[in-house]
Amino acid sequence: MKQHKPLSRLVINSLAFLLFFSFNLLAQEGDAAKGEKLFKSTCAACHKLDKKLVGPALQGVTERREQDWLIAWIKDSPGMIKSGDKLAIQVFEENNKLPMTPNPHLSDQDIIDILEYTKGEKVVKTEVAATQEIDPGVEEGKKIFKANCAACHKLEGKLIGPELLKITDKRDHDWLKLWIKDNNALVASGDKLAKEVQESNPAAMTPFPQLTDQDIENVLKYLAVGEVKEAVAPVASAKSDEIFNKPGFGVLPMLGLTILAFVLLSFIVAATTKKKIEEGEQEESMLKSLIFNPFLRFLAVIFVLLGGAWLLFGWLMQIDVNEGYQPIQPIAFSHAVHAGDNKIDCQYCHSSAKHSKTSGIPSANVCMNCHKSISEYNGELFGDHTKEDLDKEIQKIYDAVGWDKEKMAYVEGYQQKPIEWVRIHNLADFAYYNHSQHVTVAGLDCQKCHGPVEEMHEMKQFSPLTMGWCIDCHRQTEVDMTENGYYKNIHDQLAKKYGVEKVTEAQMGGLECGKCHY
Template structure:
């Protein structure tokens, strides 16, 4: 009987130890914050209201983990209104300290996502970045560059003809004093009978604008800029550590394998403990000892434990595999033209709806026609920004040429080619919902006032756009459950809100409570 009791106590001890070690291993791996992923999530989720180093709408978040417990921060970020309603003293204190401005809940974020964001708020860099080192520039050249951009770029380029001739090293072809007179009032110079002025005026189809407002110093600075041109920035690597090695340690999936490895080790360790404590048996009053390996195979408890372990593990892996079918997060096809959203929407601040104009009044956002591209690229035939990817300047100039080839534009004569057979650019679709799911861009852009980044992520930072969000039904419903309806200047919603607020006993109504969770809204 003592032996039976001992085995029961041992079994309970082993089960408790296994559960503890499993939870510990999962928790240990979850504590590993991915700073790079945290930075992306911070920019897409938190940057509208927070900065790291200074107060915006909400408080500065740098070093927040030194002030608040991690578990509390996870709960607060996921559902701050719920914590306030539950009576959490710290939640109420934070709410009152920030002028009772409600923080948007983020139930779509996993615990690991929030841990990554908190790792980013510590202010530690994810990876050393390349430093830009520039040559010393004469202040006069910089002033001349500003004069050129303000007055000349509509008709001139430095290194090639636009409407007027290329101006780089123009001082080697014309005398400085003549150039000053020509720039200030070329018409008066022609009228004075100057032969060179007449020759230049006759060689250009459009008369040059006079600039009497420019001082002699302005023109001297301009001529210095023509002599030097643009000083290119040189990229210097701040470290010799390879990016590939850094990505290995910044990969969020590393935590999953760590959890699996620690769990297997815990199982092996407990198997050895059980085998070591049950390898003795009594035969005819004598105690004999079996080998530890034989005890592991013969132990009913260990065999049951192994069966449960493999069944649960197999079910978890199978379920996880099938749940990813049709989820194309990260899908990034090769496009026919290397169009960079980071250059257009990021560097040049082009509004998303300038190109995707139908997003505000149509079901789809639309793909811009080549004519929309030509609104800018009639006068932008080359790339002069910072290089990205593995492209050279010649490569990117060739990508712009693909637009001209599609529409039939002669960049030398600045006109369309007559009787040219235009060809559409065959862009590859990235975001594609199932046919049985209805989605209307105008409803979300106009009525809800959502920014494009809410679903598509920080496209202004992407050179090659990829699918940022899951776009699954659960992802949409979670958004509807947490997004509050804006009732300002809307009598229709105001009346419904008064009825629903009484029905649900709440102050603000979410999209889901307004009908955004009904099956027929998306599956009609």
């Protein structure tokens, strides 16, 4: 057996160590784009980057805590507290002893990606070229298919007609061209296969004499390969999701300044009221003057009472302010997929928002307008869901209404079951709010109050919905009366009264108590 010389072994071992160290460093690098997705699916219900939600703001947390400690904390915070970790106990107590959900399913690399995202650096959109060149005829065939065939056919799964993916492997190319162009003429010519196909599918197929040979050729190319998607890297937006994001001075700085002012006032009073001792003509100490001065004791009692009342009032004001509330729903319905990717208008589902006080929860029959022909999920995956998971979520709608996706028909005599959605936005009973007044009359977008719903996979309460928040909106929102003759006279009068060109909702009476409380 050949043995290495000591110097050779040293070189080999050094290279091996450097190689291992390099791989280890590469493994520890975080991906902010992946981290953003994980943050939104795992952490966003309780945390924001730039401000406190249920838990503290997390931007720059890597500068305040060690990475290894953060990994252990995110994976199992209750376990760290039980183990007696001093920092873990301190963080737990600083956050009002609110328990943090452990995340044992996250790998170390997942957490490193999340921590990379919390650094707050902008995630740049990048696109990767497709792994294969796509025949432009396929894309053109897809457009023709969607315009002419998609009402009766799907690539996979039966609709009115049979599924068509890889149909070119089952039927002769030239025969398919003749069938698509004019299937009735092909049957009339005595073609045996055409008769068999027509008899097996009782629904008559529309002929397409308007399609050119090249159009049909492109459709067949599309049916041969199906959906070909470009590989695109994860995309993240640096846009803030806050509409009303006014930086305030903050409660704690204000409290600190108040305490500082009280201490300074106490020293001033003590310094000016020190007494001299008769025998030695010595002044009494500052500390004694602070403790025994009756005026300062009275001032301290007043300060404690007022400060306690202020803190109590501040605590009471947070009750039932549920900004960020994001309950688990019975079906994993994604607004980002429906309103974002598929551009479905909000008022298609929430149709009563235009006409009534409430926006309404769409019935399962509204879902079935589309999902009669969409039984599988073919979009981009989100959260921790697989395609099989999301197909099962669609099946939950079918189970509610009694739809047989194989027979494409409702089950006769089926006892339908309601979908028990969990309500997210709740106003107090003594507050009146009318959706139609804001949506139809004022012309507000849904996003004004509900935030960027087209980006939310799981819906949450975006705005605080407090009285102060509503009043601020009324003070800022200008009333558009340019095309409303009913308001013209009152607008002119109010514009003259307030000396402005545009009148706000507050100036129109939007701050009157009876508008919302009557």
